[in-house]
Amino acid sequence: MDLQKTFLRPDEALHHMHQFPTDLLFLDINMPSVSGLEFHKAIPDQMMVIFTTAYAEYAVEGFSLNAIDYLLKPFTFERFQQAIQKANEYYRFRHPVEPSKEAYLFIRADYTLHKLNLADILFIEGLDDYLKIHIQQTNHPIVARMTMKAMLQKLQEADPEAERFIRVHRSYIVPFSRIEQVRNRIITLAGEEIPIGMSYEADFFKRFQT
Incomplete structure (x- = not known):
């Protein structure tokens, strides 16, 4: 896992993701200009999303958007690792590697x-x-x-x-x-x-x- 960028402005983040393919986005929900739930609708369809928020009431709606996971702040490093493992497994399922013809x-x-x-x-x-x-x-x-x-x-x-x-x-x-x-x-x-x-x-x- 390699951290590419962090953003404070949703418009800059969206521009970057359309310019540079990104596999996974950690997305807050309570943001000043637009909610994370609204922002999710504008991102590329193939991108995986893990919501990170302090508000448990958004969890049901977050999962309805097919989020990989929903991290409720404050979360432990172990809980963070669990979310990453889910993303890894889902990525492997979506991008299977065929066995080599030589195998x-x-x-x-x-x-x-x-x-x-x-x-x-x-x-x-x-x-x-x-x-x-x-x-x-x-x-x-x-x-x-x-x-x-x-x-x-x-x-x-x-x-x-x-x-x-x-x-x-x-x-x-x-x-x-x-x-x-x-x-x-x-x-x-x-x-x-x-x-x-x-x-x-x-x-x-x-x-x-x-």
């Missing part, structure tokens, strides 16, 4: 050793001691005798960015960057609906708290 692993199935690019994996489905690895551009998944635990270990060995793959259910591993939407603990991904298991729910939503 791959070998899977033995049907007496054949298959080379799989991590970028081509849609999702992995567990069936007892077998896995179905669903691959982009084919309707025929690779079925391999392997446990989910062993598969996660292979992903970690194949790519230092293997955290892009996340286990969301006892029977499913998904690439985080391929998630299209999440609703009612159901992930939509590559035309499929994948459930989020109760024991995996907390870790999953920590990846992008809004």
Whole structure:
């Protein structure tokens, strides 16, 4: 995290943000010339906002504007860090990094050793001691005798960015960057609906708290 600028005048801040792309804005609400809630409507849509104010009564309206967080003054450094963590996770969700085309692993199935690019994996489905690895551009998944635990270990060995793959259910591993939407603990991904298991729910939503 890198502090670019601080402003006392909203018009100067707005001019700067339209000139120089900014990821995150800490915005007070009670300002002399315009309220922070009104100012929020003028900023670029993609910008993340964390409200900082001494007035708790603005919290509901602040969150209705899809703010990342709402820091009530005076706040501790630990509370500040929590807000930053939320912004980091939301940024990673909005700007996923695809696995490198060079990142791959070998899977033995049907007496054949298959080379799989991590970028081509849609999702992995567990069936007892077998896995179905669903691959982009084919309707025929690779079925391999392997446990989910062993598969996660292979992903970690194949790519230092293997955290892009996340286990969301006892029977499913998904690439985080391929998630299209999440609703009612159901992930939509590559035309499929994948459930989020109760024991995996907390870790999953920590990846992008809004």
